[in-house]
Amino acid sequence: MPKHNRGRRPRIVFTEPAETQVRLLSTAQTAALDATLNVIAADPGGVKHHATAPALRDYQHDGVRAIFYATALGSILIVTYVEVD
Numbered sequence: 001m002p003k004h005n006r007g008r009r010p011r012i013v014f015t016e017p018a019e020t021q022v023r024l025l026s027t028a029q030t031a032a033l034d035a036t037l038n039v040i041a042a043d044p045g046g047v048k049h050h051a052t053a054p055a056l057r058d059y060q061h062d063g064v065r066a067i068f069y070a071t072a073l074g075s076i077l078i079v080t081y082v083e084v085d
Helices: 016-023 027-042
Strands: 011-014 057-061 064-070 076-084
Touching: 011 016, 011 027, 016 076, 027 057, 027 064, 027 076
Parallel strands: 011 076
Antiparallel strands: 057 064, 064 076
């Protein structure tokens, strides 16, 4: 991540399909997703690359999965897919 962006968390936005997925989540599932997004925002570069699309990052933990990519400067994370058990 660029040096000038350290200390600032990136803004998180959702693509239309991911936003639709989020709207279908229960309150408990939304809380789990929020916790996951906080972890991702703290260190997006530490998340492993997606197996078939290297530009994407794939985070899975405690029944929550989020696939995203970051803008060039890392100031925005674009979530393309969410899944919560």
